[in-house]
Amino acid sequence: MSDAQPPALLSHRPLDNSRALLHRAVDLGLDFTSGELRDGLVLRHATIGQLIDRFAEPVPVAGTGNEQLLESLAEIASWSISQADPRYLAFPDTGDSIAALAADIVASFLNQNLIAFDRSAPAASVIEAQLITWLRELVGYPVTPLADYEGLASLGGMWTSGGNMSNHVAIAAALTHTYPEVRRSGLRAVPEQPVILLAGGVEHFSYLAAAQALGLGTDGLLWADATPDFTSDPDSVARLLASPPPGKRIFMVVGVAGNCRTTGIDDLQALAELSELHNVWFHVDACHGGSLLFSEKLKMRLAGIENADSIALDPHKGLFVSYPSSYVLFRDPAALGRFARYPDRAHDPDCLDLGLITPFYGSRGFESLKLWALMKHQGVDGIGRLVEDRQATFQKMVDLLERTGCFRMLGTSDFYRCAFVFLPTPVAEALEQTALPAAHHAAVRDLISHYTAAFADRLYRAGTVVFDLFALQDLADRLGLGTGAKYQAMGMCVGHPHIPDEIEHGIERDITEAARDLAGRMLEDLRALLTSANPASSTAGPDVTGPAGW
Numbered sequence: 001m002s003d004a005q006p007p008a009l010l011s012h013r014p015l016d017n018s019r020a021l022l023h024r025a026v027d028l029g030l031d032f033t034s035g036e037l038r039d040g041l042v043l044r045h046a047t048i049g050q051l052i053d054r055f056a057e058p059v060p061v062a063g064t065g066n067e068q069l070l071e072s073l074a075e076i077a078s079w080s081i082s083q084a085d086p087r088y089l090a091f092p093d094t095g096d097s098i099a100a101l102a103a104d105i106v107a108s109f110l111n112q113n114l115i116a117f118d119r120s121a122p123a124a125s126v127i128e129a130q131l132i133t134w135l136r137e138l139v140g141y142p143v144t145p146l147a148d149y150e151g152l153a154s155l156g157g158m159w160t161s162g163g164n165m166s167n168h169v170a171i172a173a174a175l176t177h178t179y180p181e182v183r184r185s186g187l188r189a190v191p192e193q194p195v196i197l198l199a200g201g202v203e204h205f206s207y208l209a210a211a212q213a214l215g216l217g218t219d220g221l222l223w224a225d226a227t228p229d230f231t232s233d234p235d236s237v238a239r240l241l242a243s244p245p246p247g248k249r250i251f252m253v254v255g256v257a258g259n260c261r262t263t264g265i266d267d268l269q270a271l272a273e274l275s276e277l278h279n280v281w282f283h284v285d286a287c288h289g290g291s292l293l294f295s296e297k298l299k300m301r302l303a304g305i306e307n308a309d310s311i312a313l314d315p316h317k318g319l320f321v322s323y324p325s326s327y328v329l330f331r332d333p334a335a336l337g338r339f340a341r342y343p344d345r346a347h348d349p350d351c352l353d354l355g356l357i358t359p360f361y362g363s364r365g366f367e368s369l370k371l372w373a374l375m376k377h378q379g380v381d382g383i384g385r386l387v388e389d390r391q392a393t394f395q396k397m398v399d400l401l402e403r404t405g406c407f408r409m410l411g412t413s414d415f416y417r418c419a420f421v422f423l424p425t426p427v428a429e430a431l432e433q434t435a436l437p438a439a440h441h442a443a444v445r446d447l448i449s450h451y452t453a454a455f456a457d458r459l460y461r462a463g464t465v466v467f468d469l470f471a472l473q474d475l476a477d478r479l480g481l482g483t484g485a486k487y488q489a490m491g492m493c494v495g496h497p498h499i500p501d502e503i504e505h506g507i508e509r510d511i512t513e514a515a516r517d518l519a520g521r522m523l524e525d526l527r528a529l530l531t532s533a534n535p536a537s538s539t540a541g542p543d544v545t546g547p548a549g550w
């Protein structure tokens, strides 16, 4: 057979031939990780148009051979961004656990279908149930040891494809818990408007998406205040719980354990107590903060999480596991059991068909093997050390940002992410020395946003250092220009437990170089603006361009 028509299926190929091809695929992956395939950059930048030009082609009618396939894969890799590169500082999703990668490869071969035990996923169903039990133990939930397995209704958790979906499932469960009639009659059976209470300014977009998708509507979200340190304000939550707007009933309070913009962590215990007092479901979104549960030293930052009715965890975020890996857990396992397709079977200890209690999903793969493998490989202690080392590295990187004199922080946290704008010291000093009339505030905010975006973009296009770029309010009024308006802000999120010194120095050098002429121009623009009687301010809102903007 010619190379142009290679056998498609493993079972039709000589084993050695398959082995060679797969080994080369793994080598390609490693060359991507090492940077060889991306010219030593975090990414080789190209626009959408450029990449469409490169990859657009007609439906392939005749197949290509092995060699051409590998070439195409290498080409795709060479235009991919590496979140595992230590100079990638936009998001913590390094996905570079070696155990998880190995498990991912094996899981692809196994191709188990977690919809059912018999005929689909025998060992895999047990492994996933075990993992959920481990996660329950880590968050401090009551646990039925796997050896005493009592049926699906006692499992109390499920895998999902991401925090977005974990939050959807938690909301659906809270709704079904509060209004059992919804299962049969839908939302029209509910006499009042059910609403979710969450703090504005620190919220993740998934709540709005879920409200729209689940039939609650945008009006199904009730906004509490956020504090200046970007956490949900318990006093505001207390006030709204005590007197919700007429016609509305709060059925869920959301606590955020690490918001997506500054990773500020809510006072979960306070929110748990308030929710309990008002008999309202308490959901903790620990998509970022969940990794802290692995550290004896750091997990007290999440004190109170064990009192949540539901918890979203996102191991593909900040826990070194590749996408997709997310879990939603329920303190009372019956909450998930309520979705059982056949409720009687959910109490049958001889049934482990996960598809019976996993809403939104039918057939799905053995993604849980990745986190299971990481936990086996490193143990909770090993993972805890990685998480602790990452905290120290984050602090070191914050020091680096401050040392450059290029930025002003809008929000910091003692977790792993901070948000800041480009405001070099000479520009900041010029601002401080001026008694700025209020009429100038909007124009100065626009100037700061403009240069922040320009700076972040310059580094990003160079492919040397990647910060996040997203919209953020200055809730603590650190810039003195008001708290209501949004800036284009940069985010730095440290996903790596270690960043070698020479890489750190390289980052510092690249920042300083990129800032040099921008700082001069910004100062000139500021001076022009300060002397003008009627400073122009563009009304266009900031673009959402980085992961936290999601």
Ligand SMILES: *Cc1c(COP(=O)(O)O)cnc(C)c1O
Pocket: 161, 162, 163, 164, 165, 167, 204, 206, 256, 258, 259, 260, 285, 287, 288, 314, 317, 326
């Ligand atoms: C990232 C994030 C999510 C959504 O998670 P995905 O895995 O992107 O679907 C939800 N909540 C918070 C707080 C997040 O940071």
